[in-house]
Amino acid sequence: KQEVTQIPAALSVPEGENLVLNCSFTDSAIYNLQWFRQDPGKGLTSLLLIQSSQREQTSGRLNASLDKSSGRSTLYIAASQPGDSATYLCAVGQAGTALIFGKGTTLSVSS
Amino acid sequence: SQTIHQWPATLVQPVGSPLSLECTVEGTSNPNLYWYRQAAGRGLQLLFYSVGIGQISSEVPQNLSASRPQDRQFILSSKKLLLSDSGFYLCAWSVLNNEQFFGPGTRLTVL
Numbered sequence: 001k002q003e004v005t006q007i008p009a010a011l012s013v014p015e016g017e018n019l020v021l022n023c024s025f026t027d028s029a030i031y032n033l034q035w036f037r038q039d040p041g042k043g044l045t046s047l048l049l050i051q052s053s054q055r056e057q058t059s060g061r062l063n064a065s066l067d068k069s070s071g072r073s074t075l076y077i078a079a080s081q082p083g084d085s086a087t088y089l090c091a092v093g094q095a096g097t098a099l100i101f102g103k104g105t106t107l108s109v110s111s
Numbered sequence: 112s113q114t115i116h117q118w119p120a121t122l123v124q125p126v127g128s129p130l131s132l133e134c135t136v137e138g139t140s141n142p143n144l145y146w147y148r149q150a151a152g153r154g155l156q157l158l159f160y161s162v163g164i165g166q167i168s169s170e171v172p173q174n175l176s177a178s179r180p181q182d183r184q185f186i187l188s189s190k191k192l193l194l195s196d197s198g199f200y201l202c203a204w205s206v207l208n209n210e211q212f213f214g215p216g217t218r219l220t221v222l
Contacts, residue, residue, distance in 0.1 A: 032209055043117075043201055044213040089155070093209045098145050098170070103154040 002027045006090055006102035013080055014110055021075040021105045023090030028068045034099065035064050035075050036089040044089065048075070080109045113138035117202050117214040124221055130175075130189040132217050134202030137183065142204040144185040145211065146177055150198040161185060197221045 003026045013019055023033070032051050036044040048057045048064040050073070056065040063076040077084060087106045091099035114137045124130060136142055146158040157170045159177035167177050174193060178186045185202060202214040 034210060036213075041199075041216075041218070043215045044203075046210060046212055049210040091155075091211075093211075098157045098160045099211055100157075101155040103152075 002030075002092060002094060002100045004090060004092055004100050004102040006088075006105050008105060009103070010106045010108070012108045012110065015080060015082060017080050017109075018076070018078050019080055019107070021077070021088050021090075021107070023073040023075070023102055025071045025073075025092050025100075027094070028071050029094065030068065031093040031095050033064075033066055033073050034091045034093065035062075035073075036091065038087045038089060038104070040087075047088075077107075080107075082109050082111045085109050113204075113212065115202060115204055115212060115214040117200075117217050119217060120215065121218045122220070124192050124219065126194055126221055127191045130187070130192050130196070130219070132187040132200055132202075132219075134185040134187075134214055135183055136204045139183070139204065139206060141182060142206050143209075144179060145203040145205075146185065146187050147201045147203065148198045149201060149216075155201070158187070192221045194221050 005024045007022050030052055034049045035047045037047050038044050050057050050066045061078040066073045085108050087104040089104045091101045093099050116135050143162050145160045147155045149155050161167050161179045164179050175189050197220050200217045203211045205211045
């Protein structure tokens with residue numbers, strides 16, 4: 001059974017720092033991996049999707065990497081801003097099933 | 112462009128009352144549709160998913176049910192709510208490469 005773990009559960013950084021959020025999964029037979037952002041009381045916003053054949057995806061200040069063999073993904077945020085404060089969720093997709101989510105990392109960026 | 116709607120945004124219901132939450136998607140055809148629940152400290156849990164009209168798969172046995180009467184409409188129901196049904200209910204859709212897009216959610220409080 002696939003399990004997705006995100007470490008740390010919470011992270012506080014000063015504005016301007018570069019940071020890395022970690023995601024690990026137990027079954028490497030994944031179809032894709034998706035990173036989401038969730039603001040308090042809101043739905044999920046898709047940030048990046050990495051297909052199983054890809055190693056990384058970039059969008060603006062965000063870069064996500066995928067290492068299937070080791071069961072890991074990282075989300076790199078460059079030059080963090082207070083507006084980046086949110087919960088970041090990692091989810092893996094396997095053929096024929098819906099996404100399996102980690103519990104998220106809550107990020108707080110102070111000005 | 113595609114959009115997803117959920118209503119109501121918030122709902123407070125007594126134990127034992129019925130429930131009906133609605134989700135509709137615009138701008139796409141034949142989407143896969145999903146219902147998730149997010150409870151405090153438990154992460155996102157997949158409840159139901161549907162690959163077509165009238166086709167519903169249940170992931171977790173419970174007193175909830177789902178229906179898909181039209182291609183872009185997904186309904187979550189219950190005949191009698193329990194306290195444990197409280198949570199944040201999220202609808203999502205996907206096509207092709209399985210990237211999922213989420214609605215704004217419904218906050219349900221059962222008293």
